[in-house]
């Protein structure tokens with residue numbers, strides 16, 4: 436009971452902090468769990484309540500706004516969060532009996548404040564139980580407004596997905612979006628082969644490892660807890676990376692003799708993959724705008740044991756001022772983007788991103804592409820990637836770049852990709868778009884371009 440109370444209390448505090456500071460949910464949660472004296476089970480409960488509530492926020496608030504006279508936003512912050520996690524449990528979880536959910540919320544409120552607040556919490560939650568049928572979103576949503584309620588998405592995102600990819604993809608995406616993310620890791624093949632790792636993991640750890648069918652170096656883990664706490668992680672046998680994200684390095688396909696630039700490198704997932712594909716030879720320059728993020732890249736490099744990466748801070752649009760005369764055989768531009776493809780893992784993106792943010796992102800991406808065009812050697816390869824499905828940042832961006840730069844041509848060969856990717860992803864001239872439901876992974880856009888020698 437005590438432990439459950441602290442799990443609930445931590446979830447309430449985290450949600451309050453998240454709302455007040457507009458903080459990144461994953462950073463907030465990871466930091467709190469690292470210091471929390473909770474059992475693994477209770478850490479699981481905190482994670483479920485915290486992410487689940489953010490993931491379903493508009494549905495939960497729709498319910499609460501029908502039960503709280505002046506609206507849920509008029510309540511004290513912690514009371515709002517107590518009600519939110521309780522409605523989340525009552526609507527979407529069947530682990531804890533309804534009466535227990537109400538009882539625990541009321542007791543928690545009593546301990547934290549006074550009888551009046553506990554009475555309000557009791558009244559609202561009992562009100563929900565009395566009217567739960569009318570307060571449950573439609574099981575078969577038809578309109579965008581109903582879909583928005585049932586799947587907890589802003590209407591504009593549903594509209595953008597439908598405009599770009601049609602009704603069927605949109606329905607599949609919405610249905611898949613609420614399932615928990617899959618846990619995938621990239622094997623550091625400079626230390627151990629994928630097969631040897633799978634055997635080792637299956638012998639020595641709880642949970643099951645299996646080879647990814649989407650990428651060469653990927654492994655899917657299930658029932659493993661947080662693999663970052665394992666000894667095999669410590670010694671650099673793997674790194675945590677999404678399957679689609681691993682495809683970016685594979686599509687760039689750098690060779691050991693190359694000099695490669697990663698223009699937006701932090702925290703270093705793809706830069707270290709590039710270093711790995713290059714067999715720790717050649718040279719990788721990993722640049723990021725934010726100096727404080729360089730430590731993340733460096734930690735990655737050190738743990739995995741690569742010596743062919745140089746880390747650089749600065750705005751990559753003007754990076755030639757820092758490294759004059761340096762040109763590259765291959766460039767990765769994994770651009771800052773709206774992130775609509777990673778909502779499953781960063782659910783706050785649903786509520787923090789607005790359509791008006793996209794214009795500014797498109798402008799920065801185009802400027803970064805211009806810098807890339809200058810920094811690339813003739814005959815070199817440019818990969819442009821984003822973790823979004825927003826057309827303006829992806830297909831339209833690449834088409835506009837190709838129009839401005841006749842010295843570039845498209846250079847993606849779908850038949851060289853794993854057959855599952857070739858079968859399920861969406862392809863266009865020089866690019867592929869993976870939507871989050873294709874492999875139950877992150878959504879990624881990857882374009883591969885070649886700078887001609889003859890212009």
Ligand SMILES: C[S@@+](CC[C@H](N)C(=O)[O-])C[C@H]1O[C@@H](n2cnc3c(N)ncnc32)[C@H](O)[C@@H]1O
Nearest residue numbers: 699700701702703704705723724750751769771
């Ligand atoms: C999508 S993340 C990169 C993820 C990274 N490639 C990886 O695989 O771990 C985009 C990164 O771009 C950086 N960034 C944004 N604007 C930039 C700029 N003008 N120059 C360099 N880096 C920039 C951000 O700090 C952020 O770390």
